[in-house]
Amino acid sequence: MASRIGFISLHTSPLAAPGRADAGGMNVVVLQSARALARRGILVDLFTRRSDTDTAPITQLCRHLRLITLDAGPPTPLAKSDMEQAIAPFQAQLEAFCATDGASWQLLHSHHWFSGVAGLPVARQLGLPHVQSFHSVAAPKDATTLQAGEPSESPGRIAGEAHVARHSDLVAAVSQVEAATIATRYGVDYANMRVVRPGVGVNFFHPPTGEKHRGDYLLFAARLQPLKGADLALRTLAELRRDFPQLRLILAGAASADFGEYPRELASLACSLGIEDAVEFIGACSREKLAELMRGAQALILPSWSETFGLVALEAQASGTPVIGWRDAGGLAEAIAPGGLLQETRSPKAWAAALGELLRDSSRLAAARSCARTFALQHSWEHVATTLVGMYSELIEVVDDVTNHGC
Numbered sequence: 001m002a003s004r005i006g007f008i009s010l011h012t013s014p015l016a017a018p019g020r021a022d023a024g025g026m027n028v029v030v031l032q033s034a035r036a037l038a039r040r041g042i043l044v045d046l047f048t049r050r051s052d053t054d055t056a057p058i059t060q061l062c063r064h065l066r067l068i069t070l071d072a073g074p075p076t077p078l079a080k081s082d083m084e085q086a087i088a089p090f091q092a093q094l095e096a097f098c099a100t101d102g103a104s105w106q107l108l109h110s111h112h113w114f115s116g117v118a119g120l121p122v123a124r125q126l127g128l129p130h131v132q133s134f135h136s137v138a139a140p141k142d143a144t145t146l147q148a149g150e151p152s153e154s155p156g157r158i159a160g161e162a163h164v165a166r167h168s169d170l171v172a173a174v175s176q177v178e179a180a181t182i183a184t185r186y187g188v189d190y191a192n193m194r195v196v197r198p199g200v201g202v203n204f205f206h207p208p209t210g211e212k213h214r215g216d217y218l219l220f221a222a223r224l225q226p227l228k229g230a231d232l233a234l235r236t237l238a239e240l241r242r243d244f245p246q247l248r249l250i251l252a253g254a255a256s257a258d259f260g261e262y263p264r265e266l267a268s269l270a271c272s273l274g275i276e277d278a279v280e281f282i283g284a285c286s287r288e289k290l291a292e293l294m295r296g297a298q299a300l301i302l303p304s305w306s307e308t309f310g311l312v313a314l315e316a317q318a319s320g321t322p323v324i325g326w327r328d329a330g331g332l333a334e335a336i337a338p339g340g341l342l343q344e345t346r347s348p349k350a351w352a353a354a355l356g357e358l359l360r361d362s363s364r365l366a367a368a369r370s371c372a373r374t375f376a377l378q379h380s381w382e383h384v385a386t387t388l389v390g391m392y393s394e395l396i397e398v399v400d401d402v403t404n405h406g407c
Contacts, residue, residue, distance in 0.1 A: 003106065004044070005108070006119075007044060008110040009048045010072070010114040010115040012027055017286060024223055025312065029174070035065060043064050045066055045105070046061075046065070050069045071089070072087075081154050084156050091121060094118060095125065109131040111135060114160075116160070116164030117156075129395040131170050132171050134178070134308070137150070137178060146305035149330070153258060162186045170192055170193065171193045173193055175308055178308040194387075197379065199314075199381035199382075200317075205319045207319055207373060208295045214296050215296040215297065218249050219252065219301070221252040221316075224251070224259065233249060233251070236351040236355070239351075243356055248279070249280070250282060251280065267279075294318075299358070299359075303326060310332040318372075322372055336375075337372050340368075340372070
């Protein structure tokens with residue numbers, strides 16, 4: 001197995017708080033996967049772009065794991081729509097670091113297409129295998145609905161995704177649905193893909209203990225942008241309040257730079273629905289605060305139009321919190337326990353009816369909470385590390401065989 005690997009996360013630091021700017025589930029997956037590998041004695045270097053003037057060039061996060069911050073473009077946060085300008089300088093800095101650091105990597109694993117476009121050429125120069133994870137796949141240019149996926153934030157995205165998908169040694173998808181999307185849109189053979197579903201910290205995210213009780217609120221936890229469907233969460237609450245007048249909705253997450261006006265649009269919608277007194281926008285919060293909110297919620301409402309997996313659903317279920325989501329939202333069905341509240345429609349009335357039936361039936365609600373926790377326990381980060389080690393070993397053995405035998 002590899003003794004040192006490189007993770008590349010160009011546009012967002014793995015340390016960034018999910019729900020803030022462009023940080024989300026990918027940040028959690030990258031950091032926690034790296035930590036799980038490091039616990040196995042594998043040396044992991046996390047490469048990211050400098051977005052401030054304070055972070056040290058190299059930060060030792062724990063034994064076997066370090067964060068390497070490279071200068072690429074202005075040392076300030078950049079909107080994803082402006083991030084293409086950072087690809088070329090990031091690649092140059094990555095090349096320079098690899099040439100002078102003295103470390104010997106055996107594989108590079110890029111996360112998101114920005115990272116892949118920068119990292120793939122470096123892997124080729126070093127003679128290393130390159131693994132690509134997307135975490136989200138761009139909607140086709142002719143897409144007319146958000147169900148098709150995240151709209152391209154910049155002109156080069158679709159071509160960039162296609163290039164790294166076709167030329168990487170392996171594509172690691174987070175769900176079977178994402179793998180199928182990549183195969184269909186970019187012509188990648190399934191033999192060149194593996195599914196590595198995210199994990200969850202089941203000791204960090206856990207049900208209430210002792211004398212603690214759940215609150216009278218639903219939780220929405222995601223970046224505030226149209227793709228995540230917070231408007232449906234508000235409309236669902238408006239329907240539910242007719243029978244559950246005490247019920248509230250907490251929205252945890254901030255807008256990314258490309259959607260700065262969206263929170264105000266949501267606040268206006270809440271006013272028009274007459275529920276402004278029952279809605280709380282708390283912005284991005286720490287992981288500790290998110291875990292606390294998960295434990296206290298009656299349910300997580302996850303109304304995204306498209307999710308390659310839906311890590312937040314797994315975190316909620318680890319907290320014993322049922323999840324309601326849309327069945328057609330990509331890989332979300334793979335992230336929710338059997339029997340979960342997957343809806344066939346995006347009708348607020350239907351969502352409110354499903355939640356209302358659950359909340360009225362205490363025995364059914366208790367069973368749903370137990371099932372959610374049991375499902376989450378089957379998805380630990382150690383399991384993710386086992387899958388990654390097997391995948392990496394397979395690639396490294398192939399490269400070593402070619403190197404040693406010249407074939």
